[in-house]
Amino acid sequence: MRAFMKQTLALAGLLLVLSGAGAQPAHMPHRTARAQLASGVAWAPDGRLWLAGLDTQNRLFVQTAPAHELQRWSAPRLLDTAGDAISADGENRPKLAFGPQGQVVISYTQPLAQPYTGMIRMLRSSDGGQTFSAPFTVHADRQPITHRFESIAFDAQGVLHTVWIDKRDQVLAPKVGKKSSYRGAAIYRNASRDGGATFGPDIKVADHSCECCRIALALGADGRLRALWRHVFEPNVRDHAFAVLADDSAAGVVRASFDGWQVDACPHHGPGLALAADGGFHAVWFGIRRQGDDDVAAVRYARLNADGSPRLDSVRMLPDEGAEHADVLAWAQRVALVWRSVEGAHSTLKAWLSSDGGQQFRLVTLGQVNGDNDHPRLAQRGERMVVVWRTMKEVQVHELHF
């Protein structure tokens, strides 16, 4: 170690000399590439669990595990993305969805040259994932602006929905000085009735969303999709909004959380949503709420009514100050909240499990790891629920037992 320290000091001295007493070093440090671990998971109709992610060279791959042996992942299979760059950090990641007639779609955000710009791209298979199409852009708008943080899901009628954060309205809004007069971004969506072969027009769901948090999707009791996202309510309150994704929905946008968090910043922390047995929803989100004289940052859980409005007496904090990027699944009276908690280099995967519809929970530790890791990803097939956790070393699968 002493020799190493000498070498290090010598290197620092050399850099100081070469940099001309204060100028910046001429070269950037060289290092091996780090994998972007953010991944998507989903169950295939045949019972295999699928994962889509990026390898250390940022190439898109899929791998699968059989239903009876979820730790036995197949070798990664690279997919041709025609050279697209792919966002897979923060709350961006590749995503998977399976349609009713052998369709498999994989979506991702392709970042463009200008900061904060992107296109929502998709690969499509019509043979159960044996072969995939070349990537294509999902939305009709092709301006090099923000189209990012997409979510995808099939509804009960087999219609594929894509929802994303879009800044076309912000671009058009008048500026006040250098700043746009438009608050935040917007939520847009489209629908495909042929499993991703063709898409309907881009439809605005809501003005004034937050700019870089994931959008949660869940099926309602009527088989139609609901979306929950972080919104920017006037003047700068970053609470959550809820909407039905349907052409004939007259419900509009419903406010789903009331933390009252006013901030001109990006939380990078989107919500989770799952259908409850009574037709309402279970929701989980991060926010900062004024409690007495303190601003309390926490991941909170609450029940929502069927229209998305919150049952305010059900709001409670997860029992972990370090909880981040929590997500939720539910089946009948079973509810699972899963999150990552980090302390230094050490990460713990935790679950809060309820068997009575979210009235009481028990805390369970599912796994621990040192070093880089993804947020927990949840997958559900009927009453079977799993948590997939990708680390630098492996892809763990944890079955949830209530």
Add this chain to the structure above:
Amino acid sequence: MNCISELHRRRSVLAAALALPGILMSNRALAHDHHAPAAIKSVADFDAAVWAQLLREGPRPAAYVFTTTYCSTCPEVFELLHARISAARRPVALAAVVMDAQGARALAHAHHYTGVTRLYAFNGFEPEIRQAVDPKWRNITPYVVLLDRQGRTQRVIGPPDAAQLKAWLA
């Protein structure tokens, strides 16, 4: 496990060594920053050791803006700080610390950060480095640390207000 710790320690020491020229950069070198900041051509590693050293031995006053490549609310904070520095007409370091990209990817965003005099990029597990900066900070950006001439810090999520800016460069 020991090997991992040793490797991590060596990486931290190496990162600190690589960052030293920037840390020791004199305020004289920053003297013309408030007129026309030079284009950023390099990016330095940032981790817990570098941060400790910057607080201890780095330029003062200084502002550190922690940001990500997908944080679209961040550029406004650089504009705000740059305007305050320009109005103060004195040498002040304004550093951008990119949390989600390294090397060329981080550098590609530098032109978007008005007035920046130094660019850093997280090197390591993001939450671990973030907690070393502030254990309570929950990945919200921009996260701003204002370091005054005496080395006192103010920590702000989002744009600092007028009182915080005044106290910083008082």
